[in-house]
Amino acid sequence: MRSRLFTILVVGALATGAGPAMAADLKSIMAQLGRDMRQVSDGILLGDLEQVAQGAQAVADHPRPSIGQRWRILQGMGDELEGFRQADALVHDKAVELGEAAHAGDRKQALRRYFGLVEACIACHDKYREPVRELMRD
Numbered sequence: 001m002r003s004r005l006f007t008i009l010v011v012g013a014l015a016t017g018a019g020p021a022m023a024a025d026l027k028s029i030m031a032q033l034g035r036d037m038r039q040v041s042d043g044i045l046l047g048d049l050e051q052v053a054q055g056a057q058a059v060a061d062h063p064r065p066s067i068g069q070r071w072r073i074l075q076g077m078g079d080e081l082e083g084f085r086q087a088d089a090l091v092h093d094k095a096v097e098l099g100e101a102a103h104a105g106d107r108k109q110a111l112r113r114y115f116g117l118v119e120a121c122i123a124c125h126d127k128y129r130e131p132v133r134e135l136m137r138d
Contacts, residue, residue: 056099076135087124
């Protein structure tokens with residue numbers, strides 16, 4: 001019964017275009033994340049921890065892809081889905097940690113957290129960028 005209800009909700013959302021108010025195209029989300037990371041990088045280089053905190057918050061709270069794109073990922077990632085979710089959660093957590101360090105005014109810790117965030121982003125891209133691109137092309 002739960003599975004049927006879930007399917008009905010998903011199909012209904014797909015048919016109506018419903019989804020989170022912030023739903024967007026994955027490509028545009030990734031482009032915005034690139035701009036947010038540049039904001040963080042500039043803030044690090046300039047010693048502007050408020051700018052770092054704002055950029056980190058934007059990364060942590062990025063919009064979700066549309067329900068149609070999330071459904072494609074859910075259906076297409078297979079055994080890699082849990083790893084993909086964990087990589088996304090790690091990026092989120094690293095961005096939150098960076099924002100906390102920046103808000104605390106700890107530039108050295110913010111720099112360490114920044115490197116952790118960049119490493120998490122690159123690891124996710126290395127493993128999942130092409131599989132997700134292929135899912136979005138279909």
